[in-house]
Amino acid sequence: MTALPYVxxxxxxxxxxxxxxxxxxxxxxxxxxxxxxxYTMVTSRNALAKVKEGTNVSPATHPA
Structure with a gap:
């Protein structure tokens, strides 16, 4: 399982x-x-999507 499970x-x-x-x-x-x-923020849960298993996480979308 990924450490950050949503996009x-x-x-x-x-x-x-x-x-x-x-x-x-x-x-x-x-x-x-x-x-x-x-960074933290309050948002709608409609703004989130589960990350699919096996999806590559590029540095552009996942800052270290």
């Missing part, structure tokens, strides 16, 4: 296509996510 799908805050993890779920389908560089 951010929306073009908000310049984060489209970056991998993230959910650190808290809220009401009204909201969640708090953390990206690989430590």
């Amino acid at each position: 951010y799908r929306w073009n908000r805050q310049g984060r489209k296509g970056q991998h993230c993890e959910v650190i808290a779920r809220g009401t009204m389908n909201s969640c708090c996510v953390r990206f690989g560089d430590g």
